[in-house]
Amino acid sequence: MKRHLSLKLRITLWFTFFLVLITSVFLALVISIYRTYSSEEIKKELVEIVEEEAFLLESDEEYLESLVAGEITEVSFLKEDIKLMVYDEDGDQIAGIFLYDELDDKDYLSSDRPKKIEINGILYYYYDAKVKVRHGTDYYVRGIVRAETSITSIVEEHAAIMLLIPILILAAFCGGYLLAGKLLKPIKKIDDTTEEIRQSGDITKRIEFKDNGDELSGLSAHINNMFDTLQKNFEAEKQFTSSASHELRTPVSVILAQCEYAIENAKSKEEILDSISSIQKQGYKMNHLIEALLMFTRMDQGTEKYPKETVNLSDIVNSSYEDFSIIADKNISIITKINTEVVGKVNKELFSLMINNLIQNAIKYGKESGHVYVELQKNAESVKLEIRDDGLGISDEDIPHIFEVFYRADKSRNSKGLGLGLSLVKRIVEFHGGNIKVESIPEKGSCFTVFI
Numbered sequence: 509m510k511r512h513l514s515l516k517l518r519i520t521l522w523f524t525f526f527l528v529l530i531t532s533v534f535l536a537l538v539i540s541i542y543r544t545y546s547s548e549e550i551k552k553e554l555v556e557i558v559e560e561e562a563f564l565l566e567s568d569e570e571y572l573e574s575l576v577a578g579e580i581t582e583v584s585f586l587k588e589d590i591k592l593m594v595y596d597e598d599g600d601q602i603a604g605i606f607l608y609d610e611l612d613d614k615d616y617l618s619s620d621r622p623k624k625i626e627i628n629g630i631l632y633y634y635y636d637a638k639v640k641v642r643h644g645t646d647y648y649v650r651g652i653v654r655a656e657t658s659i660t661s662i663v664e665e666h667a668a669i670m671l672l673i674p675i676l677i678l679a680a681f682c683g684g685y686l687l688a689g690k691l692l693k694p695i696k697k698i699d700d701t702t703e704e705i706r707q708s709g710d711i712t713k714r715i716e717f718k719d720n721g722d723e724l725s726g727l728s729a730h731i732n733n734m735f736d737t738l739q740k741n742f743e744a745e746k747q748f749t750s751s752a753s754h755e756l757r758t759p760v761s762v763i764l765a766q767c768e769y770a771i772e773n774a775k776s777k778e779e780i781l782d783s784i785s786s787i788q789k790q791g792y793k794m795n796h797l798i799e800a801l802l803m804f805t806r807m808d809q810g811t812e813k814y815p816k817e818t819v820n821l822s823d824i825v826n827s828s829y830e831d832f833s834i835i836a837d838k839n840i841s842i843i844t845k846i847n848t849e850v851v852g853k854v855n856k857e858l859f860s861l862m863i864n865n866l867i868q869n870a871i872k873y874g875k876e877s878g879h880v881y882v883e884l885q886k887n888a889e890s891v892k893l894e895i896r897d898d899g900l901g902i903s904d905e906d907i908p909h910i911f912e913v914f915y916r917a918d919k920s921r922n923s924k925g926l927g928l929g930l931s932l933v934k935r936i937v938e939f940h941g942g943n944i945k946v947e948s949i950p951e952k953g954s955c956f957t958v959f960i
C-alpha cells in the first residue's frame with residue numbers, strides 16, 4: 509500500500525508553507541519600502557559627508573598638500589559605505605581608495621546634487637564638491653555610495669530580528685505539529701477502536717473519548733450511537749431468528765409426533781384422520797408464521813414489494829369491519845364511526861391486514877357481549893384510526909412489550925396466539941410513516957390509535 513504523509517504532518521506542512529510564504533512576501537514589502545525611504549537618507553548623507561570633507565581640505569592646507577604630494581593616498585574621512593576620492597582640476601585622481609572609470613567625467617561642477625550611475629549592474633549615487641584653494645588649482649572631492657541599501661546590509665543590521673523569523677517559523681512548525689497531533693488523537697482512537705471491532709467482531713466495544721463539544725467528540729459520539737443502533741438491531745435480529753426457530757419447532761414437533769402416531773399406533777381410520785387434522789392445524793399455524801415473517805422481510809425491502817397508491821381508506825375499514833361482524837363470536841357488537849371519503853396513500857394489502865389484526869385482537873381479548881368501536885377520521889395532517897374494546901385490557905407491565913415480536917401478554921390466556929399480530933401492525937404503521945399508541949386499563953378495555 510502506498511504510504512502517504514500522515515495527516516498531522518500534512519496539515520503542519522501546509523500551514524508552515526503558507527507562514528513562510530506570507531512572511532517572505534511581508535518581508536519583501538518591508539524591505540522595498542525601507543529601501544525607498546532610505547535612498548533619500550543616503551543622498552542627504554552623501555552630500556553632507558562630501559561637503560564636510562571638502563571643507564576639511566579647504567581648512568587644512570597641510571593635509572591637502574600631503575595628498576597632492578602623494579604622501580597620503582587615503583582620504584581621511586571615510587564613513588560608512590561612502591567612498592571618497594580627491595581629483596584635481598584636470599580630472600586626475602590624486603587620492604582615494606577606489607577608482608571608478610565610469611565616473612571619469614570632468615563635469616564636476618554640474619554635479620551639485622547627487623547623480624545616479626550604474627556600475628556592474630549596481631546603482632550608485634555620486635556627488636562632487638569643490639575644494640577652493642586660496643592660491644593655486646582647485647580640487648574636487650567626490651563621494652560615491654550605493655544607491656540602495658543592500659539586502660545583506662539590511663539583514664546584517666537587523667540580524668537579531670532576521671534570526672528570529674526562522675526560529676519563530678520553526679517554533680510554529682513544532683507547535684503546529686504537536687497541536688495537530690493532539691487534536692487528531694481522537695481520530696487515531698476512532699480508527700483503532702473501529703478496527704478492533706472489525707477484527708474481533710465484538711460490537712459491544714465503544715470509542716472512549718472526552719466530550720469537549722468539538723467536532724471529533726461529536727463524531728465519536730455519533731459512531732458510538734451508530735454501534736448502539738447496530739448492536740440493538742443485531743440483537744433484535746438474533747432474538748427474532750431464535751424466536752422464529754423456536755416458534756416453528758413446536759408445530760414441527762407436533763407434526764412429527766402425529767405422523768409417527770398415525771404410522772405406528774393408529775388403529776382406526778378416525779384416529780388417522782384425527783392425526784391428519786392436527787397436522788393440518790399445525791400446517792396452517794406454520795403457514796401463518798412463515799407468511800408473517802416474509803412480510804417483515806418484504807417491508808424491509810421498501811415499497812418495491814408493497815407499492816403504495818392513493819385509495820379510499822373508508823372503504824377498506826368498512827369492508828374489514830363487515831367481515832368481522834359476520835364472524836365475531838362472544839356476541840360482540842362492532843360499532844363504527846367512519847368518516848366517508850377518507851383517502852390516503854397506502855399499500856392496500858398491508859393496510860387491510862393492519863385493521864384486521866387490530867379488530868381481531870379487540871374481539872379475541874374482548875369480553876362476552878362486549879363492544880368493539882372502530883373509528884376513522886381525517887384531520888389536516890393525518891388520518892386517525894382508533895380501535896377500542898371494553899375487554900380484558902392489558903397490564904402496565906405488558907404494555908411496553910406488546911409490540912415485540914412473539915410477545916404474548918398472558919400465554920395461558922390465549923395459547924392460540926403467535927404474538928405476531930401487533931408487531932406486524934407496528935411494522936405496517938411504520939412502513940406508512942405513521943405511529944401507533946395504546947391505552948389500556950385491565951378489565952376495562954384497550955384503545956389502539958393509529959396515525960398515518
Ligand code: ADP
Binds near residue numbers: 871924
Ligand atoms: P397474539 O397473537 O398473542 O394476539 P399480538 O401481537 O396480536 O399477538 O398481541 C400481543 C399481546 O398483546 C397479546 O398476547 C395480548 O395479550 C395483548 N393484546 C393485544 N391486543 C389486545 C387487546 N385488544 N386487548 C387486550 N390485550 C391485547
